[in-house]
Amino acid sequence: MRKRKGSLARKKAWYGVLFSVPWFAGFLFLFFIPLMRSLHYSLSTLKLADGGFVTEFEGPANFRKLLLSHPTFNRTLTESVGNMIVNVPVIIIFSLFAAVLLNQKFKGRVWARAIFFLPVILVSSAIADLESNNFVTGVLQSASGEDGQSQFLQSFELERMLLESGMAKAFVEYITGAVDRIYEIISSSGVQILIFLAGLQSVSPALYEAAKIEGATGYEIFWKITFPLMSPLILTNTIYSIIDSFNNNAMSDLISDTAFRTFEFGLSAAMSWMYFLVIILILLVSGWLISRRVFYYD
């Protein structure tokens, strides 16, 4: 940097520019240009040629093909979006619950926390893929008197009880479905638990003490103090969970298969753009819905 007479503020600004140069170069060359190229590819066909590749502009043909005649695209997209919409609320509720539980004082809390964050370390799409058709666990469960993998944590009794108590069928299926997928939910809510836990610890204890002296029960304290103060974090966590669900789902598999198995690069780019637009739409809608109800303390 040139030595020049300037105020500290100006010098700081120059250093700021200097510090952001690597990121900005990365953003430009590894993000923005690829993003524009991918938009270009999605509107054309890509052919590998000698020493490179050539593109032929085709207009929205790829998109038309996806929406009207592709055998699996529509189904996969609705399925993965559907799964996301089903899973995110369960993950949010469970992680808030787990964070409140882990925030209390009890013996062995350090151990319990360590175990709850283990999934953050172990979550891996490669392992998850293998796990889904793991023969050994199935055999072991049937050997020990249970009936197959899914039986490990099934909930027929719960389902029957809830149905007989007169709850709506869709609601019951949602709850029991969540109970059946408990491992999947726990393993994808590690980071969310951490965020809630950090938030819970920043709540001033004076609020709780005042509430207790006024005679509030634990239930009231949760709904009137903890929950409103956690509401900004619910927004953060919802957005994080939605983004996190990209990592490994049927849609991302379909996109990479289309590109690297069947070499239809243009089609794959079009798929990823459709997927991206749907996600942005979901993020905007859910962000708007939640942020209207968020409570800010200061």
Added chain:
Amino acid sequence: MRTELQALRKYTRRAHPLENVKRWSWIGLRSLLVIGLCFIILYPVLMKISVAFRSQADMYDPTVLWIPKHITLDNFKKAIKTMDYFTAMKNTFLISAGTTLLQAVSCALVAYAFARLRYWGSQFLFLLVIFTIVVPPQTIMIPTYLTYRYFDFFGIARLFGGRGVNLIDTAWPFILSSLLAMGLKNGLYIYIFRQFFRAIPKELEEAAYVDGCGIGKTFFRIILPNAVPAVVTVMLFSFVWQWNDNYYVSLYFNKVKVLSTQLGMITTALHETFGTDPLHVSMIMNTGMLLVMAPLILMYMFAQRYFVESVERTGIVG
């Protein structure tokens, strides 16, 4: 205040025995929940450990539930051989450690610029960081692949009539992307760092400036040592996620062996070498999964306390 409250609590306990019942039943319920959930989390890992030491006969023996009758290391030997475990682990470790270090530096630098060294337009650039978090990596998958397949630094090679270099199957894609803060989930790391730097009191920097520290020196000598929790969090996250990552590794590597891609191929490889007995194959597969997890679990056992504490203090919260 505290003692008053405790006295109050003691009083209610004596005067209303029902309060006592309520308290104990809550403790009971809580322990049940915590222990149950911990069991669900640990179950797959424990099961894998148990299966890994079994011989084939134990699998068909209904009296063996957890502890095998014939303890053997056969599964380990076979899994290590099929996966080429030690080569793959070395590669995975080098890539994870290298990207972790580079990303920590590049993300911390730019985050400090966004937090404290504001300049015209830096707010907007931070919005762009958020935008990079939101875009799914699949959207730029093909151009990214083609960038490295026919790598051409700012079009220099084409200028001299060359064709560009093939960087697939080298470590360069990882080095470049993490050096330029565009690797796996780097937007999130920039966000974490920025939140933390903003919480460091301004007086600290001002004191350093008054004492004659330059801006660069202030960052490396004053700010970074004060940001240890954030650094630890980011480094742990990036190491672990890079270790488990399947997407970038399979995009950049065709032939180089790393753990997560080896694991993806293990089933077919096992069918070729050990015949088609699905139970035997899947026993070895389980052992393979355990071997991939093992270094992380060992690391976590030593680092977990530090990890949990530092994440809590990071103020990831915002």
